[in-house]
Amino acid sequence: MELRDYLRILHRNWIFILALTVLGGAAGFGWSLLKAPTYEATTQLYVSVRSGDSALVGELAQGTNYARQAVTSFVDVVNSAVVLDRVIEDLDLDMSSSQLAGHVSASVPANTVIISATVVDEDPAQAAAIANSVGTNFADVVVNQLEKPEGDAPSLVRIETIEPALVPTSTASPNIPLNTILGALLGLAVGVAFAVLRTVLxxxxxxxxxxxxxxxxxxLGGIAFDPDTKKRPLIVHADPxxxxxxxxxxxRTNLQFIDIDHERESKSFVITSxxxxxxxxxxTANLAIALAETGARVxxxxxxxRLPKxxxxxxxxxxxxLTDVLIGxxxxxDVIQQWGRAKLFVLPSGRIPPNPSELLGSQAMQRMLDSLHEAFDYVLIxxxxxxxxxxxxxxxxxxxxxILVAASGATKKPQLEGAVKALDAIGSRLLGVIVTMLPTKGPDSYGYGSYAYSATHSVRDKTAVRDEPLEVGQDA
Incomplete structure (x- = not known):
């Protein structure tokens, strides 16, 4: 699909997409209100390697590199059981070390020797207490157990708290504005995806x-949808x-410029769907009236x-x-009837026969149409x-x-394609398509939906048309 196709999809489904966007934002906002607030407390620990007072610059650099390598391993010790069991004992917490591990996380910024231990809890004071206890016990476990040399020699690793955890004053979660925006974006994505899928299918x-x-x-033209069509089907006559x-x-204007077989004296069209x-x-009926308004013989x-209307x-x-004429x-x-004062003559279907296809394809039908071609400018069937x-x-x-008629919102593309192939199969010529029932609003609306015809006089002075009936085979 091209860009304009996607724009049409958005235009056609904008109400649905907007509704899902608002619904998604409301869901994110509601979820944030229902979720219990949590607080974050963070303590920062500095890891270093001891060196003598007379250490050379190279030794200092080696110690720093060692500390950077060591913190990548130390970070996994922060929420280990050996550390958290001590924290639980110190603070008398009613949870296991595995449960507490879900509240504790540790991270190390790249190329640094600083460990950040963060605790998430629903109680801000308890979050700060746990974070500080984690920092203290972590330093003790690493220095006095994991990195303790043999004998009485002190550990080469030193861990000091450089930023103790403070009691947080604002919640870390839920982030109501962020969750609302994310919910709205998710609703927007779902709405657009559904709209595209709906259009494709x-x-x-x-x-x-x-x-x-x-x-x-x-x-050839587009006719807007009118809910009152059944009440006044002849809109050209009822409301000009x-x-x-x-x-x-x-x-009517477009039909007059159709390139047809010029060997015939008149233009004849089969209008179907x-x-x-x-x-x-x-x-067909309204088009016939519109053609007759110009003074043409129709x-x-x-x-x-089968179902005459x-x-x-x-x-x-x-x-x-018609059936009476075809069977002789x-x-x-005798049966064609003049309608109104214009040169419009109507030939009803007559009685419904048992063999419509045979009658319409008979030589009698061809002879009748030949005589109508001589007497009329337009023949509409x-x-x-x-x-x-x-x-x-x-x-x-x-x-x-x-001429094919296709109804907007009703005719399916495979059906229209099948109708076109049916005409091609017998060598008939498809002159064009008329789209009916077009919506008056939206991307598929027809241009005349917002156009008001404001002629100051009647479209045609019908009194100028002679009243005597037209005889088939004679000039009008």
């Missing part, structure tokens, strides 16, 4: 950017100044002979229609989903090409 189409990863065909209506006009409930029928055909959306009688029971001019049945692919061979 999510195969749904969310934006036009996702379309580009599936096909190189152009994105609505931003969604303007989206269909933008789609990969799966159901992706908005293909409402898109034929809208309900080619979904156009007659319901357009408010026309759908009992007789009715003439095209609403067809069933490609992955469910072959109807759309069959009828697309008689048109200028197919």
């Amino acid at each position: 999510d195969t749904r189409i969310h934006s036009t950017h996702d379309i580009e990863q599936v096909t190189d065909k152009p994105v 100044q609505n931003p969604r209506a303007e989206s269909f006009r933008t789609l 990969a799966g159901p409930s992706e908005g293909k029928s409402t898109t 034929a809208l055909i309900d080619g979904d002979l 156009i007659a319901e959306y357009m408010g026309v009688e759908g009992g007789v229609g 029971k009715a003439a095209l001019a 609403d067809a069933p989903p490609l992955l469910l049945v072959t109807d759309a692919a069959v009828v697309s061979k008689y048109t200028s090409g197919a």
